[in-house]
Amino acid sequence: MRARDLVEDYPLVRLSDDALDAARLIADQRRPAVVVVDEEGRPVTVLPASQVLSFSVPGYVQEDPSLSRVYDEKGGADVCIRNLSRRSVEEVLPPAERRYELPVAPGNATVMECAATMARLRTPLVVVTEDDGAIRGVVTASHLLQVILDASGSQA
Amino acid sequence: MRARDLVEDYPLVRLSDDALDAARLIADQRRPAVVVVDEEGRPVTVLPASQVLSFSVPGYVQEDPSLSRVYDEKGGADVCIRNLSRRSVEEVLPPAERRYELPVAPGNATVMECAATMARLRTPLVVVTEDDGAIRGVVTASHLLQVILDASGSQA
Numbered sequence: 001m002r003a004r005d006l007v008e009d010y011p012l013v014r015l016s017d018d019a020l021d022a023a024r025l026i027a028d029q030r031r032p033a034v035v036v037v038d039e040e041g042r043p044v045t046v047l048p049a050s051q052v053l054s055f056s057v058p059g060y061v062q063e064d065p066s067l068s069r070v071y072d073e074k075g076g077a078d079v080c081i082r083n084l085s086r087r088s089v090e091e092v093l094p095p096a097e098r099r100y101e102l103p104v105a106p107g108n109a110t111v112m113e114c115a116a117t118m119a120r121l122r123t124p125l126v127v128v129t130e131d132d133g134a135i136r137g138v139v140t141a142s143h144l145l146q147v148i149l150d151a152s153g154s155q156a
Numbered sequence: 157m158r159a160r161d162l163v164e165d166y167p168l169v170r171l172s173d174d175a176l177d178a179a180r181l182i183a184d185q186r187r188p189a190v191v192v193v194d195e196e197g198r199p200v201t202v203l204p205a206s207q208v209l210s211f212s213v214p215g216y217v218q219e220d221p222s223l224s225r226v227y228d229e230k231g232g233a234d235v236c237i238r239n240l241s242r243r244s245v246e247e248v249l250p251p252a253e254r255r256y257e258l259p260v261a262p263g264n265a266t267v268m269e270c271a272a273t274m275a276r277l278r279t280p281l282v283v284v285t286e287d288d289g290a291i292r293g294v295v296t297a298s299h300l301l302q303v304i305l306d307a308s309g310s311q312a
Contacts, residue, residue: 001229027302032188032280049297054275056304061272068268073157076268077307112224112232116217119210124188141205146183148212151233 001147003114003128004107007137010125012037015044015090020081022089023052035102035127035138036089043127043135045099047089055092056080104129107136111151115144157303159270159284160263163293166281168193171200171246176237178245179208191258191283191294192245199283199291201255203245211248212236260285263292267307271300 011034013022026034026049033048054062057080061068068076084092093099103117103126114126118141128136167190169178182190182205189204210218213236217224224232240248249255259273259282270282274297284292 023301024305026298027305030296030298030302032296032298048278049280049301050274050278052301053271053297054278057268057271057275061268062276065265065269065272068266068272071268073267073307076266077304080268080271080304081308109221110224110232111229112213112217112227112236113221115209115213115236116221116224118206119213120218122204122206122210124205140186140188141209142182142186142188145179145205145208146186148233148236149180149183151229152237 001111002107003105003109003126003139004130004136006111006114006139006143006147007128008140008143010035010127010138012135013047013089014039015088017089019052019055019084019087019089019092022047022092023056023084026052032124035135036093037135040133041135042133043102043104043129045093045102047093048100051094052084052092053080055087056083058083102127105139106131111144111147114139115141115148118144157267158263159261159265159282159295160286160292162267162270162295162299162303163284164296164299166191166283166294168291169203169245170195171244173245175208175211175240175243175245175248178203178248179212179240182208188280191291192249193291196289197291198289199258199260199285201249201258203249204256207250208240208248209236211243212239214239258283261295262287267300267303270295271297271304274300 189202
């Protein structure tokens with residue numbers, strides 16, 4: 001079994017996409033992150049849901065969460081949404097040195113190669129690309145564990 | 157709306173649980189991680205799926221993933237499972253200095269307080285506990301984004 005046999009769809013956003021649309025995608029699909037691609041569709045990094053929150057929650061509230069009590073629910077939400085409005089995905093990404101390294105595996109990578117890459121980079125997924133750089137989908141760490149457990153036929 | 161109104165069930169394992177059972181739980185529920193609790197049920201840290209892979213994939217394969225090709229599929233899986241067998245969750249956790257800080261919020265935390273905590277610690281979830289320390293469940297970053305988007309009634 002190879003990486004290309006294990007891929008799942010995963011939400012993608014472009015660097016130039018609207019940050020608020022990326023937030024909606026994360027919310028609608030209840031994902032911990034979305035994969036960010038450049039204008040040619042090549043994988044760049046991931047945008048974690050926590051980074052979207054980090055960009056939207058005012059700095060003084062992040063330093064002292066009890067200050068959030070100055071807002072009512074709608075007021076607080078409006079402030080958060082305003083901080084995301086009219087910004088691109090690229091603008092809300094962490095600075096380059098703090099971005100997540102996005103592991104990429106070729107379509108013919110073995111299960112153990114994918115597992116080794118996730119283990120080394122401590123990521124819950126790898127993006128699977130074909131020779132032309134096109135993204136096939138992602139393989140998740142939990143899916144790999146399933147494949148390993150099934151292949152070994154391990155008993156409790 | 158408060159943290160306790162937003163909680164979801166999330167898989168929990170104890171420090172003394174079998175690591176292989178934790179791997180199965182992650183695989184069955186297709187989760188990126190499980191929450192680890194001590195013997196009294198108090199939250200300790202999270203065990204990410206990538207850490208389980210990190211413990212199970214031999215070190216030399218992590219350094220050079222192409223070495224995984226010495227194994228066939230079942231052989232590779234057997235090696236991985238053997239590395240997890242007869243170990244507790246505590247034994248497969250990262251060393252203390254590399255463990256994830258597990259954010260905890262009280263049941264009456266506001267949406268923005270939860271968001272501020274996730275933003276500061278860059279985590280995709282907070283564990284919600286009541287006054288007696290019992291875990292109510294977790295609130296995820298993507299769910300918070302949904303609540304914020306809905307409360308603001310933002311338009312594209």
